[in-house]
Amino acid sequence: VSKPSDHLQGTLDLLILKILALEPQHGWAIAQRLMQVSGDVLQVSDGSLYPALHKLEQEGWITATWRPSENNRRAKFYELTGPGRRHLEKESANWQRLSAAIAAVIKLKEA
């Protein structure tokens, strides 16, 4: 099993944080949401989602609580913390700068 590259890892973290910024969610719902919004472009394996969640929790960006889910089973819901929200803002800005820069490079016309 090859580890996702740092870049991809960072991207996954950003996506999770963004999804959680909308509303608290449990793992499975996050995975569904990822697939929906990215229109299947971003194939995040279910497996790599949980280590990422645990890591974000350890970092203090998100925090978890157990409560009943929509099908009335106990599920672990994650939500953004204050520092996590600030982290997300910073990382989103970074990402936008980076993608704008890459887009600009790609649009260069070959002579």
Add this chain to the structure above:
Amino acid sequence: MRWLHVIPLRLRSVFRRSRVEDELDEELRYHLERQTQAFSANGLAPDDARAAALRAMGGVEARKEQCRDARRVHLLEDSIKDLRYAARMLRRGPGFTAVAVLSLALGIGANTAIFSLVNATLLQRLPIVDPARLVYVNNGGPSAGAVFSYPAYAELRDANQVFDGFATWGGIVASLNADGATDLVSGAIVSGNFFDVIGVQAARGRVLTPRDDVTPGAHPVAVIGDGLWHGRFGGRSDIVGHEILLNGQRFTIVGVTPPGFGGAQLGVTRDLYVPMMMQAVMRPPRAGYTGEMDADLLKVRTNQWLFGIARVKPGISTAQMDASLSAQATAFHREVQPGAPPRPVAVTPVNDGPPGQRAQMVPVAALLMSVVGAVLLIACANVANLLLSRGAARQREIAIRLAIGAGRGRMIRQMLTESLLLALMGGAAGVLLAWALVRAWAMSPPPPGALPVALDFTIDLRVLLFALGLSVVTGIVFGLAPALRVSRPALSPALKDDVHVPEERGRWLTLRKALVVAEVALSLLLLIAAGLFIQSLRRATAVDPGFAAGKLLIAPLNVNLLRYTWPQSREFYQRAADRVAAIPGVESASVARIAVLTGGGSTRSLHIEGREATENQFQSEGRGLSAAGRRDAVSSNVVGAGYFHTMGIPLRRGRDFGAQDGETAPLAVVVTESFAATHFSNEDPIGKRISVTGPRGPWRAIVGVVRDSKYLTLSEEITPIVYLPLTQHRENGVTLHVRAAGDPAVLVPAVRAALQSLEPNLPVPNIQTMTSSLAASLYVSRMGAGLLAACGALALLLASIGVYGVMAFSIARRTRELGIRMALGAERRDVFSLVIREGMTLVGAGIAIGLGCALGGAQMLAAFLYGVSARDLPTFATVPLVLALVALIACVVPARRASRADPMTALRCD
């Protein structure tokens, strides 16, 4: 803020592990169920749906492991496992553990003990309020450590703009008479604002205030220290208001300072505080010191005796303070003496300690720390060596662990855990050892006067932290190389239990040999230093002082504390000498201003009648003052009748002082042989006239020449001395010299009784034999030599263990090779000499490196040595021989074992 979330999580991961694991299970299970449902809803059969969900997860156990990694539980868990494993390994090799812990304990213990000394002298802070804002105010510049006259202090106190408060104190020694006994007490005479400036409150009663410091002579109140209260007054509860006699005058105790407070100078404990206005009683000037018998020190500008301490206003830099104070001091001084040179005044932070003390202690501390540091390094090298041989023995175990997938990083961490555990055990034992050493020191304190400061050192929190830090660093230092080495075996031979691959053996040995060479070099350094110190001490003790030191008792007679007039003093000296001389067992007794070889001296300007004169006109007295090497000045002493006889200083020419040298008779002096040789090389000195007062006399005729003797210290060059008769030169305050027929020590009680029967108010606590006073002056050298010798011996022992260990290891690894050699016809003695040669090559390399370093670094020791060159040939020749001999013995044991091996057994040994 983030840590508010993080810390409880981490702790939970470790301490509520099963709970966390259950949650992880449940979380993943929930995901799988939902996913299975989702796939079923898309039309998959239930079993297929479940399988698809599991596939999408990609291995549940692996994911769990990744989640655990994400939670970082492994780091802590592994550490605990490592620790358990390490403890088990150490228990399994009790011999190894004992040797390693013992070496480390000796190394860390020695370092901790010496550090507690450094802590006590250089790092301690005065127990006073906000010391960061306190400065010492030094008259004459930062290094002078010098002092103010009272008028100069008072002017600056009133005029300065930089201090919130400027206090002063002068050292006093007072005769304390209370409850029928008289003692000498060391204390301070302080300005009224002293306690306010340094921010110290009374533990009982009150401290002195500016109201106690208004009218000269009108404030007979005193504050005593906690030590005096408990030591002298038994801690009695009615101490406040208690009346005592100080220097014969009645004083009332108004308060007690808190425990631990000993004045404004670290390392000097003062137990008595009296107001400045009581100067005339508490610090009577000595005759001959100011030139006036009854100088009023509160008015005299030339007599500088007061230390300054001040609390600075916030926001003023040191440079600003110095500039402003210097300008004011210069201006005041020029009002009295127009056109006088500038008067620099400089402040130094109280937290830096008294400037002089620091300068004295730093080189000593540096020397001691490097010596014990070297011992610790040797101990480290030894333990590293032991770890390497254990590592070699554990190659198989380690290779197996590596082969079944343990990472090298894990292995290194585990080995470092082992060495850290060892180091911490060694550190704990070392602290116990240091504690024992400090206790032993407290049990046998140095003789009074042996050290410049009172050392009160204890194992406090800072010392403990030092020991802990040292243990951790030590553990890494000796553990890292073996851990790196051991964790990288050549796998396949190690698994086959065959470490006898030549290349492999070579790499093992190189590191171990390098360690042994370093050990030998370091111990050579220590042994040479020890040798030099011992030589120096031997020279110093063997020096002939020039008088019969072995039969002398000396007792200071501080009659100035009794405020005697000159006729009273003169009569008292005569009666004291007569009374003591009448004691059975006393041959003779006399008095002298300076008790030679106790550190105090007196120098005077010198003029010889008929020769061209300088305008020099001075006389100064104090610790360490000698006119050595000057032609325009001379060391001097004022002596009573019979002094030369009592001291055992033989007369060479002319006559001794006698009845004819009365107060009104022509002035007479006696000089030493070197004085005559220096100033009257080819003339007869008898009858020549000299002046020790000024260029215009009064002239004193030389009536006799006596043998040279040492003046300030045993280690000094012979310096010319002029003796003046007490009859013609007033001195308030002399030392009684008593010459015994037999052992002088037995006479101490009788002499004390005789003196106290003459004058009950005279404190004479310090009657000592000249021999013990000399021993006190050699105390530091003796301690230094003892310490270095102990460290050197320890280093030698450790290094020979190291040599033995590496040779035994080398031979054990070469049993087959040696077997082949012997099978092919090598004699036992060939094998024997092969091993010896190999071992001694290492020792030789170590000695060569050590000698090189010693020759290069010896100059650093020169300042501590007396009568021995820092490159003393006998020391440099003997020490390597001794070291080589001991190392040879360490090689012989394994060499004999090797040469006795049976070739057949050796060949089959695998």
